[in-house]
Amino acid sequence: MITGICYGIVASTKTRVRCVFCGVYIPKASKCIEEHINGAKHKENMELVYENGISYDSSRGLYCKLCATSFEGSIVQHLEMDDHANYIATLEDLTDGEYIHVDAFLAGQTDVAFCSTCQVTIPCTLHNIEAHVNEDFHIMETLKPLNGLFSVDNPLELWCKVCDVYIDNTTPGVLEHSEDDDHHVNWFKKMEPYTANNGISIGNYLTHEFENKVYCLRCKAEILCNTESIDYHIQTDAHMSAEPHHSEISDLQIPPD
Incomplete structure (x- = not known):
């Protein structure tokens, strides 16, 4: 039984x-x-x-x-109470896009959250999670794989694959480059129509230092990462006749390996 x-x-x-x-x-x-x-x-x-x-x-x-x-x-009535609903909403806001996993905590299997970006556990309270996502190290480690930034021999610098330049290995340096550098920002603007509307994934390109191709989710094909090659591919009959992929949204937020 x-x-x-x-x-x-x-x-x-x-x-x-x-x-x-x-x-x-x-x-x-x-x-x-x-x-x-x-x-x-x-x-x-x-x-x-x-x-x-x-x-x-x-x-x-x-x-x-x-x-x-x-x-x-x-149970449903409890979940609809303000205290519980507000806790869940705040938890979702704090963890959204931050690679902080709380499923095991919510399922009662553990009392900690896990940050896959920083590879650390966090006592699972709203205060602790908020403090973690605001730490310089977490901010940097989250932004690096989203922006094609890689460590180099000089620990004071990072290499930007998108721009082929070296930047300061500091939180202000990473934020300034990823948010304010014209070349960097414009590259992502050029890629957005491809990732949002044409099923082109740039995740592997950004997260792997020596990768030189993007991936078409519709055609299951690799394409050299330049606008000429991508433009040529999305105008082929095979691509235009392929069914849109369910993941055809901007894939700029790619979890780190």
Whole structure:
């Protein structure tokens, strides 16, 4: 018989069990329990549990680690409360585009977030995450793979692949070059129509120092990274007749390896 907290199924009476995540009672028969846990409603509620820091134990009952409180009744009703909704919204804002992973934290598997850019764990509170994303090292490590910036023998410098110039290996140097250098900014402006509307991915080009090609998601083809070659490719019959790829949005934010 399938029971256990991982499914939300706990004993109730001699003839029934209870699903604490769905708030229903089920006849104490393997077939009935299996039908419930395989049902769409239960699976939907389990997704909410894993995505929102909800757990259950016999001492606390239903517990939300984000709100640090036990609660009764519907999971959905709790998730709609202002405190919980605001926490989730703030967490999403802080982690969006920052390569900070909180899925394991929300699923109750750990108490830390993981930054894949800096390769560090962070005690998972809003304050700690906000402090981390504002650190100079994180800002630099996040911007480097998005802008084609690479370390060189001289630790005081970085090489910009896009512009073929050396810049200061400091947060102000990286920010000034990536946001204010005309050549750098214009290169990305020239690439935007290709990445946004034509399925051209520039992620590998930016993140790999010796890569000289971009990739067409529609045609599954590599193209030399220059506007002449890309223009020629997107005007071919094969490209124009190919189905748009589901990822045809700007891919400038590419996770680091």
